Amino acid sequence: MKPSYLPVNKESFDDTNSNLNSKKNKIISLLKENFDFENSHLRTSTKKGEGILSKCNNYEAPDQAKKLGIYPYFREIESNNGSQVVIGGKKVITVSTNNYLGITKDPRVLEAGKNALQQFGSGCTGSRFLNGTLSLHKTLEHEISSALNREDTIVMSTGFQANQGTIACLLGRKDIAFSDRENHASIYEGCAVAPGKTVRYRHNDMDHLEYYLKKYSDVEGKLIITDSIFSMSGDIANLPGIVKLAKDYGATVLVDEAHGLGVIGECGRGVTNYFNLEKEIDIYVGTFSKSLGSIGGFVSANAKVTEYIRHKASAFIFTAALPPASVAGVTAALDVMLSEPERLKKLHDNTAYIKKGFFDMGFQINNNQVPIVPIKIGDEALTLYLNQLLFDDGIFAGVAVSPVVPSFNAMIRTSYTCAHKKEELDQVLTSFKKLGRKLGIIPQ
């Protein structure tokens, strides 16, 4: 079925048309005529006399995108089975998932969650600090510390809060944070609310990091912060380089292993383990919302550090504790992760297979074990359009456009799990190849 909203007619999809570039440009200009990309970035200003809500009243981009049929967000998932989901009654393969170990429906995880729900009820109705700490939280903290070789761990309600709360309470007025420019928004927010200063070094650029460390060498409190695996590019942080500089300049290192845990290292212990740097990384932050298939986050460090964070981090103290079913489910999921390394092996096999497929097609792909595979398109209009065509063709992928990525660096973000079957990966590759050629993104 050809959706009526598409801004190109059938002829422009005719493979005999030799000029792919002009076809591509035509699509881009047609979309840009009807879509206000400036407005989509929420740069609308408050108009005089219209009050604070004028920015909302004049924000047209979502409606425009919906009318054009290229709106990619908030798709309603009606059911899922790991590698496939049903959206609007249509079964599609999902390559928009962080369920890397295919764990969300594991019977052991579900059983643990059900039992905890029965025993402790639906929620903690209070902060960990006062009345929300259950024996379940303490068990999970103990299990994480032991799995990651850490003295102590604090379980928090989200990974976002684990980053934000930890950074905000550690970075004092006279301290300075050195943060990779591609770090996650929760790290940006932590730095923004902290009283200390933050400088942002170029992505994974050790020379630039050293430049800043040298410049601020007189500052006593220095904190280097990096994602271990960057959520959009799928790059692995240069942890050996960071650790060396941290030693040279007397800095502390905080690593966000949100996409490292369950994905890399021995039994999925993360990039810290992969580089054999467990002793050198001072603070290990993680999330339960990806490989462990749930919600929640944690911070692990030596006990003096965690005890401070436990009593000082607002994002931990002033929010309700992670509910019983989630805590118990995560504890069971961690056990599955550690005891079934074959899941990680399958994840790496799937990753290698899909990356080779994309590479052979002409896409520039990171040659690493990371199951985040961004397909760089560049132009935002073309990216949104391709995303919609992929969906129509049975592939549910994510999009990243400005300001999530820099302007003209738009991408389709694909990610994989150990649950994907080879036939499904082949279908993804076939769709990308067919549509990439038709839109003039890859050569014939």
Ligand SMILES: Cc1ncc(COP(=O)(O)O)c(C=O)c1O
């Ligand atoms: C790198 C990174 N850090 C932290 C988070 C936040 O994790 P959570 O979803 O548990 O709040 C995310 C999730 O998007 C992430 O990608």
